[in-house]
Amino acid sequence: MTKARLIIADSEHNADMLYASGIFVPDAFIAIEVKGTWHGLFSPLEVDRARKNSKFAHVHLDSPLRAAAENSGRSGLASVAAAFLENRAIKNVEVPDHFPFAYAEQLKSWGFEISASEGAFFPTRVIKTEQEIKYLAHAEKLTRQAMIQAEGYLAACDIGDDGILRDGKSCKKVKAADVRRAIETFLIGNGAMPAHTIVACGKEGADPHNIGSGLIRAHQPIIIDIFPRVLATGYWGDMTRTYVKGKATAEVKKIYNTVSAGQDIGLSMVKDGADGTLIHQAITHHFESQGYPTKMVRGKQTGFFHGTGHGVGLQIHEAPGISTRPVILKSGQVVTVEPGLYYPGLGGVRIEDMVVVRDNGCDNLTRHKRKLEIE
Template sequence: MSTLPDTDAVMIIADSESDADMLYASGLFAPDAYTYIEQDGKKTVLMSDLEIDRARVQSKADEVLSLTVYTKRAEDRSGEKSQFMDAVAELLNEKKIHALLVPNRFPTGYADQLRERGFTVQAKADPFWNQRPMKTADEVAAIAEASRHTESAIRVAIAAISEATVKDGILQGPEGPLTSEYIKRLLHIHLLERDCIAQHTIVAGGIQGCDPHNAGSGPLPANAPIILDVFPKSMKTGYFADITRTVIKGPAPDVFKRMYDTVLEGQEQVFSRLKAGIDGKEIHEAVENLFTSRGYETGEKNGRMQGFFHGTGHGFGLEIHEPPRISKNTDLLQAGHIVTNEPGLYYPELGGGIRIEDNTFVTEEGYVNLTQIEKMFEV
């Protein structure tokens, strides 16, 4: 990453468990905050004694330095007990760094302490690493691996729904009524056994599926759509997958069959346009126009939104939502982007919603669909 004209180096202070920019830069999983500096292409991390040996083996850094050593140097210089930022300042001064470029989310307290010590601190809008939205071959492989595990888990969930019996309009499983919670537990255990962790998984049946981010709860209905939206993170690589399938147990009413087929058609609208150089807004509008032409209107009705009222897709990688977006806003797609393709229709008055989501790798000529799991509605 090149710095801006008025800066000498880039710096991040964060833990890499929660800060994707730090994980991307350092390649090291660490639950506590540490310091990353990049100057003229050289990568330096300042680590606690607890993590320093592991960082020397596992990180991408060119040099790994001891926080304890620089804390002592600062204390020797001042004759007083040093704070964390005194040790950071000692290292910056040693490297003759005076002006820093930091992420937009850089802690205000740290920025203030650096300025008090005479440093210039400038924040950069996202994406902090300009190259991060374009995925390398290794990143694509990591996402594909997470996708295979996600697909395997979804198949387990669909099998449980398929094997359920029906009583009084409610699916019945081995423990009584088949619930969203039971299916989520199946998904999560399956993924944990494959070193993936899933949070906020959506198993939303019937009218619950009309709120796209309703995680779902309680017994699952028969003859109504069940949305399975699963987006785990690999604990080995830090990369996400993000796949959605909608299924129905029992004969599907014609109203839902038609809605499902229309959403599938919406996905094809995306696939037919997806390639480097196209504006995501153009793709989104094509899906909107298709849905409207099929009689599916979008807007508020009886106090709730209905129709197609979210974006068509988004980037993801080390975070579940990254640039670019396929939405109402202009955003040019580039070769190397990985984006979801996830149109949906939601009608509370009909009693359910449909969403189907695949993951695609954008190329100059078109795309590669990274999602392999079959699309079936009635199970």
Template sequence: MNDNSSLPCVLAGIAGKNPSLFRRIQVGLGDPAAWIESPDRKVALVRDLEMDRVRQNSHADLVTCPAEHAPQQGLDADRETATAQAVAEFCRQQGWPTVRVDRTLPFVFAWHLEQAGVGLQYDANLGVLDRRQKSEQELDFLRQAQAVTGEVMQLLCHRIATSTANANGELVHDGQVLTSQRVRSMAASEFLKRDYSMSHGAIVATAPEVADCHHSGDGTLRTGVPVIVDLFPMNNQTRYWGDCTRTVVHGQPSDTVAKMHQAVAAAKVASTAKLRLGETADAVHKASDQALLDAGFPMSRGTITDEPSIQHGTGHGIGLDVHEPILLDHGGGPVLLGEVFTIEPGLYGRNDGGVRIEDMLAVTEGEAENLNVLHEGLDWT
């Protein structure tokens, strides 16, 4: 890939939905906006009503609006089209023959740039590499998000563990049967109290649905059967995410579930030891897989099984989105200083249920910093 880092770059879209654009504008705008950056100037082009907020929060050298960069034929009445026209006109007036763009650029912006004679050069690292290495402030935001996630996790797992079991083995809380849906509603309520949102929901899953490791869970929770609780809320102020998984068993786990838990805990230890500078995401993942294989559990990626098996990679980057590059998986490249990952080995089967443990860790000069403080056991009474 050619080095195009000296070219001016354009990021555009809805900052409230585009984390790379938000990271620069620093306001979660619901209207179209753009960030135009050259070696000597950073420009935020936003709706006129938002200019003051962006001036106060971003590090832009210039905050402007579409009306100040109308092409000769004028601006379209459609807001997104008008913003794209203004971006294209701004770049044309700068005399730029080519600009760098990232993977998220909406086609309406690409089309108008090309109509204005401005070529596009795709940069695979734009909006990716800068987000991988977190600043100290970003690390603090992630610590805060994970602390709140852990607080709610503790509450929910304790609630499941201390429920009563009726004659059918169903868990009951406050006189009502406890279901996956009800626990997710509890989670949403608790996060709302703390000004966090669950825009992607949550996972509260037990057998047999948990055999599909991304199933959100459905129906009644039962004594003696493991429940995977996976919470991944966003802080509504900072827009950084938490992500934590624990497994809870009401009553006594089976010997198989106890063995699964022991293997998953060992896999997390092995992969965490590899999460350091000089190692690769591939090596971190393979350490987890090997620990699970050594414990006697088979690989079954892409296939849902009755007996416990290995189904997924070891983790992912996290920050302004819950899933960010790079993956802790086969072929993953070198990890970077300040990068934050989840490490979340798991085992899943229809018959016995699933076990997953997930922490969030930051890459440092030495051992990775674990942002979790919760215990990892199955007993939450």
């Protein structure tokens, strides 16, 4: 019995659909694989563009299928997919695990057997082609350049008598949003879309995903985590640095040096066949040896309480993860290495690079020096 594979989604937000189609479409459409060949079903608005630019082996106008479905008393995208499948006498369909429930229920009511894929719908997505690596390298280049914008903005700031930074031009008090604006203005102007860029100063940095909203103060750690999506390709960059404007305390310097050495340990272990769990454990053990265990203190998490890294591609967070869960790295995967230490009241330190897993090591796409203090 022939089994088809089906996606119904837009490709602006659904990475599997973008991977299958290779074209950005803002409204939901249909992709169906039959006997290893992918078909795209498009509205009159999109079909001609899809024929020119998509990756599908076959592109179909959906209007005749929609009309046939309506003649049978059915409507909607699921009915168009059903008409296409019934024309080929296919009743067995595999869908991604994120397939809309309503569509699945409709198809079942029309006699189709629907099963969700076990694991990734496209297992090949985890191994990047050299072209994909070029896209990711470009995304990371823009991310690096945006980080340089942040460094320049902080360098141009003055330190007020109250310890709060002042804008180098307007002399107004500097907030996280001002640093974020310098980063995101550059990215938007260069074809990349930022999303929730983190600029977290002082105690705000104790929560790894707090984007930051307060004043930027001298002599305190500032976590800056930039992760834009390149609009032309859909691929993401990701990097984090931690800075201090002025002079870091001895405590912050020790934490920073510990995290930096921990990242070096992780980077040195990334290669084809490496066990991600062992990488994470090695960094955790290093932190513990330096006096930084991970534990709860007065109901709050402290230390290193997130994973070491994650895959990056058409999604900012995708497989493989480098954490306590077993995973074997494979050549061609693109992952981050981003250890951090976090303490309420003090803040946090995180350093993140994005690398390509290779047979005997890794290629660092971030290529940006680490430094703590900005004068």
